[in-house]
Every structure is written in structure tokens, then in C-alpha cells.
Amino acid sequence: MPVPRVPGRRDRLQDIAVVGRKRVLLAAPRGYCAGVDRAVVAVEKALERYGAPVYVRKEIVHNKHVVRELEQRGAVFVDEVDMVPSGAHVVFSAHGVSPAVVAGAADRGLQAIDATCPLVTKVHREAVRFARDDYRILLIGHEGHEEVEGTAGEAPEHVTLVTSPEHADTVEVSDPSKLVWLSQTTLSVDETMETVRRLRERFPQLQNPPSDDICYATQNRQVAIKKVARDADLVIVVGSANSSNSVRLVEVALEYGATAAHRIDYADEIRQEWLDGVETIGVTSGASVPEVLVEEVLADLAHAGYGEVEEVRTAEEDLIFSLPKELRGDSGPRGGRAPGRSEA
Numbered sequence: 001m002p003v004p005r006v007p008g009r010r011d012r013l014q015d016i017a018v019v020g021r022k023r024v025l026l027a028a029p030r031g032y033c034a035g036v037d038r039a040v041v042a043v044e045k046a047l048e049r050y051g052a053p054v055y056v057r058k059e060i061v062h063n064k065h066v067v068r069e070l071e072q073r074g075a076v077f078v079d080e081v082d083m084v085p086s087g088a089h090v091v092f093s094a095h096g097v098s099p100a101v102v103a104g105a106a107d108r109g110l111q112a113i114d115a116t117c118p119l120v121t122k123v124h125r126e127a128v129r130f131a132r133d134d135y136r137i138l139l140i141g142h143e144g145h146e147e148v149e150g151t152a153g154e155a156p157e158h159v160t161l162v163t164s165p166e167h168a169d170t171v172e173v174s175d176p177s178k179l180v181w182l183s184q185t186t187l188s189v190d191e192t193m194e195t196v197r198r199l200r201e202r203f204p205q206l207q208n209p210p211s212d213d214i215c216y217a218t219q220n221r222q223v224a225i226k227k228v229a230r231d232a233d234l235v236i237v238v239g240s241a242n243s244s245n246s247v248r249l250v251e252v253a254l255e256y257g258a259t260a261a262h263r264i265d266y267a268d269e270i271r272q273e274w275l276d277g278v279e280t281i282g283v284t285s286g287a288s289v290p291e292v293l294v295e296e297v298l299a300d301l302a303h304a305g306y307g308e309v310e311e312v313r314t315a316e317e318d319l320i321f322s323l324p325k326e327l328r329g330d331s332g333p334r335g336g337r338a339p340g341r342s343e344a
């Protein structure tokens with residue numbers, strides 16, 4: 001008789017026999033990057049220092065669980081700074097903001113704490129510099145994503161958004177002689193290179209950015225899941241639907257040989273039918289995902305007979321960013337959640 005499925009219960013998934021050995025390949029690196037860690041700690045520190053409520057413009061990072069937890073501790077997430085009472089503290093999310101948002105916050109007399117990831121800020125600076133030198137900037141990224149809005153907002157007159165390889169075939173440029181591409185930090189590396197290849201076919205004078213815009217964390221998580229996907233019948237990516245880097249991990253897993261790949265926010269979204277005939281399950285998580293959510297997935301999979309876990313590591317990460325300057329001071333450079341890591 002089938003076991004009734006009760007979401008959230010560890011015995012929700014049945015241990016069904018398969019022909020071969022049941023196991024999990026756990027991708028590493030996975031989960032929190034330095035920019036997410038810093039942004040989440042920034043909200044926690046602001047709550048400690050100023051008390052609730054602390055306002056946050058947009059989701060601090062694109063993860064449902066992180067946002068819920070911070071809400072319970074007194075963070076109030078708003079869409080725009082005009083929803084924040086004048087004089088209050090407001091944290092800008094890891095994805096960055098345009099100068100217009102900074103100005104809007106200043107106009108309302110808000111106490112802004114900028115948790116923009118330094119690697120996003122780097123792209124902003126590139127946009128400002130190329131715009132100053134009168135370049136047309138082809139910004140590769142997803143329309144409506146907060147990071148793209150922030151970066152484009154640095155030089156709206158100079159930026160043209162390119163949303164896909166197909167778009168690269170049709171995008172119009174008035175002066176192709178002074179052209180540079182920049183990108184969102186959380187894209188698929190392979191797809192972005194294809195977009196650039198197609199752009200360069202049409203615009204041979206297109207210049208590259210001074211350094212990689214797709215960040216180390218996005219790249220490392222894609223490299224790791226590529227290795228896992230080759231051997232996986234199923235890949236489970238923990239991450240939220242609006243998390244660009246998490247959604248890319250599902251696509252990359254499928255491109256690199258996984259028979260199936262699914263994104264989930266929580267372990268109780270794993271469906272019994274996904275496990276039919278599955279020997280090897282790859283598991284990873286996006287850069288905005290706390291490890292506890294992966295641990296829950298592993299516990300549920302162990303209950304379903306996938307208790308053998310092998311880590312597949314393709315890089316070591318030891319980057320750590322200082323807290324936003326508005327929060328530095330009494331407790332060291334960042335509040336010290338992860339000792340033993342070097343600072344950038």
C-alpha cells in the first residue's frame with residue numbers, strides 16, 4: 001500500500017529498490033557566496049544595532065527562506081524607498097541599486113546601508129567608466145532583474161540590454177566602432193559566451209570587459225554541477241525561482257547530461273515520482289541558499305535510501321567581504337561568521 005504523502009515529514013519519500021547503487025553526488029562549491037553572506041549579516045547587524053524594524057529595499061538576496069527568517073526578526077521588505085518612513089534605516093540588497101534609488105533614499109532622509117555585492121559594484125564602475133569614454137555598452141542580462149536595473153541605471157543613455165543569444169542576432173547599434181559588452185554577474189557562462197560570439201560576428205570591434213563580470217561564485221557552482229551532471233540521473237537544485245544563478249544551475253545540469261533536473265525551495269517539494277528508477281542524484285544549491293536547506297534535502301533522500309553521499313569538489317572558496325561601511329566598527333571587519341577565511 002502506498003505511504004500517504006504528508007509534506008514536511010521525513011518519511012514522505014519511500015525507499016524503492018533500483019537496479020544499481022543508490023547514491024548522492026553533492027556538488028561543491030554550492031550555497032552561500034561571499035556577497036550573500038555579507039548582505040545577510042548586514043541586515044542581522046542592522047537589526048542588532050538599530051532594533052526592528054529595519055527596512056530592506058527588495059529581497060536582500062533571492063531566497064524565500066532567508067527573506068522569511070529575516071522578516072521574523074523584524075526586517076521589512078519594501079519594493080521602493082518611497083515606502084520607507086522618512087529618517088528610517090534602509091538596506092540596499094546584494095543586487096545593487098541605480099543612482100536614482102540612492103538619490104531617492106537621500107531625498108527622504110533615509111539612513112542607507114549599502115549591501116550591494118562588491119562584485120556588482122565593480123560592474124557598475126565599469127559601466128560608469130565606459131559611458132564616460134562615450135562607449136555604447138551592450139549589457140548582457142535578464143530584463144527586469146534588479147541587478148540589471150541597477151547597472152543600467154548608472155548610464156541609461158549608453159546601455160543597451162541584450163537578453164539572449166537570439167537577441168544578439170537582432171539588436172541594433174548606432175555606432176559599432178566604440179562598443180563594449182558587460183554582463184549581469186549571475187548568468188550562464190556558456191550562454192553568455194554564445195551571446196558574445198554572435199554579437200562579435202555582427203560587430204567585430206566589440207571590446208571585452210576588463211575582467212570577468214560573471215562572478216567567481218556563479219562560475220564555480222556551474223563548473224561543479226557540470227561534473228556532477230555527467231553521472232546523475234536526477235539533479236536537485238536548491239534555490240528560489242527568482243534566483244538567476246540557481247535557475248541557471250538547473251539549465252546547466254540538463255545541458256551537461258543530467259536526465260532530469262528540478263529546482264526546489266524546500267525538501268518537501270521533492271516528488272516521489274522523480275526518484276523512479278534513479279540510482280544517482282546530484283545535489284547543489286544557489287549562491288543565496290543557506291546550507292540548512294541542503295541538509296534537509298540530504299536527510300529526506302537518506303530516508304528514501306540515498307544515504308551514501310559523495311562530495312564532488314571542483315574549487316575551494318575562501319573569499320570574504322568586509323561589512324558595508326555603515327556597519328563597520330565595534331565588532332571587527334564583518335562580525336565574523338566564518339573565521340579563517342581571507343578578506344577581499
Ligand code: 0CM
Nearest residue numbers: 061062095186243244245288
Ligand atoms: O542574481 P541572482 O538572482 O542569482 O541573486 P541571488 O540573490 O539568488 O544570488 C546572489 C546574488 C547576487 C548579486
Ligand code: SF4
Nearest residue numbers: 033035036117185215
Ligand atoms: Fe556577489 Fe556573485 Fe554572490 Fe552575486 S552571486 S552576491 S555577484 S559573489
